[in-house]
Amino acid sequence: MRSAIRAFSTNVTKTDRKGFVPRRALLYVPGSSEKVLAKVPKIKVDSLVLELEDGCPLASKAQARTNIAAYLDDLPSKGDHACFELGVRVNSVSSGLLADDVKELSKAKHLPQVFLVPKVDDPDELAAIWDIFKTNYGAERIQNSKSRLIIYIESARALLDMPRLLATTLNLHKNAGFFKLDGVVFGSDDFCADLGMSRSNEGTETLYARQRFVTCCKAFSLQAIDSVYIDIKDLDGLRRQSIEGKAWGFDGKQCIHPTQIPVIQESFLPPPDKIEWAKALIDEYIKHENEQRNTVLTFRGSMVDRPVILQAMNIVQTVKYIQESQ
């Protein structure tokens, strides 16, 4: 009977298990600061992103590129990293800076585990992005790497065109061998700027956008990474927004300061009482199925049917995958 439960499709089982990377917190570390870069191997965060885009002033971009390329070139000497994944966020194609970024990064012996490409607004830009990577790295080096891709949705136009953007990016992997799209980030600050919105800690102005965003990500079985919480001192507000994002289906959240990491990572793990509930419910459901009864049952006073079981399985599998990846 366990097989009946396994056969259910959940957002976790749809992901390639072997390649699962937890991305509860995605921390930006500006590439311009050699002092901060020196701390990178010891920073315990799911995804650590060496930053070339908006966290790096224009005047420091060249230095940041050189620093990150040197870091990647010399990666083995840095020893084991405490993060699950080391990525690089490059500049957008529309900035005109992407070619210089990729040219410098491609001189390094090693590729990052994930490239993060911001402000992807139009499906036509994807051909230009692929072209820049192919020209600098060579198609074979890309096709033979295990590096993944994350793109950013940061404008009204991109949000409305999201299904086409995601499908085009996934097809570039299937048809040309570009890095496989693994996740998508909601660039809330640029999105607010694009729409002329005022940013608030409550985030009510981005409610529709975040919900459309997460729905599109899940329709394509991609990880959904939520907004940045820019009020670094307000850890209670960060916790509230992280828990909200988790409840809406987000897999993780962007992070700009080390103090935000534990708050975000804890919030994106189901709490112990929820894990206990999910395990007990699955056991009860299996027993119930064995007895060939109706698949709708009452559990701890609430009605349980298939969608509730799927939610319980998501909880159990998410925890299992994060524990196994540690």
Ligand SMILES: CC(=O)SCCNC(=O)CCNC(=O)[C@H](O)C(C)(C)COP(=O)(O)OP(=O)(O)OC[C@H]1O[C@@H](n2cnc3c(N)ncnc32)[C@H](O)[C@@H]1OP(=O)(O)O
């Ligand atoms: C909307 C977007 O696109 S978000 C992404 C772009 N933005 C970024 O990349 C910003 C990333 N964050 C930062 O640059 C910094 O956190 C800032 C500028 C916001 C604040 O930095 P500081 O004033 O140095 O903060 P603070 O004094 O509290 O730092 C405490 C310690 O944490 C370190 N630290 C701060 N931020 C980071 C970070 N992102 N990664 C690693 N270490 C960090 C500091 O170096 C400092 O270390 P030290 O005690 O050894 O000197």
Ligand SMILES: O=CC(=O)O
């Ligand atoms: O890139 C992130 C954002 O919020 O903008």
Ligand SMILES: [Mg+2]
């Ligand atoms: Mg942005």
